Amino acid sequence: MEEKPYRCDTCGKSFSRSTYLTKHICSDAGEKPHHCDICGKSFSRSGHVINHKRTHTGEKPYHCDICGKSFTDSSYLTQHNRIHTGEKPYHCDICGKSFSQTHNLTESQTP
Structure with missing residues (x-):
């Protein structure tokens, strides 16, 4: 396991x-x-401004090898690829269902 000696005083994350x-x-x-x-x-992060600028330029450098759809951010491509693979990595301990996106898991856990 990787050592994480640098700890945030605000939230405790290391x-x-x-x-x-x-x-x-x-x-x-x-x-x-x-x-x-x-x-x-x-x-707050330089990477976020880079991705944001793509909304102005229309640049979509991440392409799906299966259907050719393009995305502004690599994480959107990763999420999209789950449509083709059927991968559902987010599992709800309450209802037992699995989801391809975290926001669907969160919705499942909200009463």
């Missing part, structure tokens, strides 16, 4: 690298130092 902790602290504190130079919207 990290293996100090840079990960620093990025996390920014998001805990609500800091948004990264700005879109097109619309001015602010983000």
Whole structure:
């Protein structure tokens, strides 16, 4: 198991690298130092502003090898691929169902 000596004083989450902790602290504190130079919207992480800029440019660099659909973010492609594979990695301990997306699991657990 990977050692995680860097701990957030706010929420207690631990990290293996100090840079990960620093990025996390920014998001805990609500800091948004990264700005879109097109619309001015602010983000806590540089990767988020990169993905956001694609909404302005229309760039969709992640492509499904099966159906050709394109996405702005690699996580959207991963989520999409589950349509083809049938993978449902999120399991509800309450109802016993499995889901392909976390938000469906959350909805299942909400009364």
